[in-house]
Amino acid sequence: MTSDPKKIESEVEGEREDSDELKNDLIFLESAVEPFVRILESWERTFDYRQNLFKEPSFEIDKIFNKFPCSKMPYALELFEADFNRIYPEKIDIVHSEGPKICRAIIKESEERKVSPFKEDIEDTNKKALFLLPYMFSPVTIKKGKSNSGIYRPTRKEVQESFFVQAENFEEIEDLISKRSKLLDPLEIPIQPFMAEVGNHFFIYFYGMQYKLDSSLRSLELLYKIYHSLNLEYPAESKHVWQVIQDAIFKMPISGKSSNVVTFLNDLKVHTV
Template sequence: MVRILVSHLMEKFGEYPSPDRKKELALALVTQFPCLRDSEGSGYGVWYTPGRYRHPATGFLEERLRNIRKRLHSHSSASAQRSQTTNERRATVTDRITLLPDTEVSEADNSKMTEWLKKSKQPVSQVEEFMRGTAIYRAQWIRENGSKSLMDITQEYPRLLDTPGMIAQDFGILYPHAKDKLFEIWGHASQRILSYCKTEKRALDLLPLQTNISSDTLGDVALKTLPAILPPLPYKIGSKMVRPSYQEAKEAFVDLQPVGTNIIQYLEEEEQRRQFPHVLQLGDKVNCSQAFVIVGGVALEQDSLLQAVDTCFKLFYVLDIEYPKPAAAVWQFLQHTIYSVPGGVPSTHCRLLRQFIIG
């Protein structure tokens, strides 16, 4: 459909149709086919969104036009490529919260609790209480000048990773509206995603052949299809453009390994290969035997794959770190569609899948 529409645009109005022409075509499309409407804003934004100050135009029509112009004028494509790259890079950046919730804990009490937490792991109830009391100060400290490494954070707050539930507790204090969203919404969302996958050739291979499997298992399968239906975004390292492969995107989100994998050896290899948080599943493409969140050379075991993805997402916000580039599109989708956490610009594919789910 996009090819036909853009071909019509270029035939009638040349290589650079005006914004009004593109907007008229996008509006006519969703008027004629209401099922293609975007639920946000004008209703046609996923097909064409005009450029604004410092934000270039986006949408399927604009992206197709841009790609055709590149091929037709490869010798003069540098400017257009810079514009596209800037927009895509902007889409991978997650804006962090600037206003933290108020706290009734004094600085003196915060210091006392922080020092106690450095030395004590027990009783767990006391750890949970003191971690809750220091959460706001901890978020402020982590965000100061943006230079805190994971080692800095774990040395100052060791209980954050070695006590189960502390990542979720911190996230719930910073984003109370989003703390349970994945568990509340995923049942419905996963069914819609699996329906969407039937139209995507790459995702078809991930769908189970059995029909009598549990809803939890189907939910896990839906999670693992996301890299197949949300193409990884290209990004730049210096002057070089990097385009992650599907395999890289898949492993950066959920790394699937066989049951019996040596976790200690895996962690040693991962420290050399990948420095960003990700999910590790032991099992096959349908069944999950064990699930972990891998961060800083540590494997945090979780009760399920869904919980592992939830914990990994919350890690990015609690530790104030960016999404890994190969899997950025997947985490953006979860951020905007499931958790409703503001910040950043979702890709066109993210918006289309979101519309399919909520429409």
């Protein structure tokens, strides 16, 4: 059977137009920060290209801010969330139905285990649970480096600081980042994005950028979506904490769960029946 020349020509022309459109969108994203409507349209049209880019071993994710200036803007979280929602459409709103329930279960389990690391009680249930979660596990030993000889055993507080830290001011956050860098740099482990409460406001710290949020649960949701939309690894210190969140709240499969994580997840189920 002979192929239709007109059909082939039409397909080639369509591919050429798609290629030109992609090129124009990338040129736009590599320089513009407004208007947001146009930014979002170009961001969505370049989805496949960017996903492949983020998965390349040679691509350093902190360079995203130079390549795409729009990622430094306050609205950037909406862009990362749009990517996540496209990859996992069935998980778009799951945090709102599962998050509060799991947070209550974490608090109940902490009461049974008599885990109470705070001087004063925290009234916000979601925030209290997220601060408690890192204290529910024994510290894990981290080994990494070219010789695989580097060893670091973070305390529970240090695990919390890699996940969700509370500070009086931004200077305190910067001091904590500096302290963690001194511990992790020799192990060739990057400081991954984390949540923070400064004063009465919540933030996501992402490679030097700060994104302001209105609640602890919303911060958790968007930080989780950043990890999965940008193909990032969880922080080395709190990997087990994020595995609990991935399984219990987002209902997404995990490979290589530790026995401690499996046990804790089973304990949580008792409080959610």
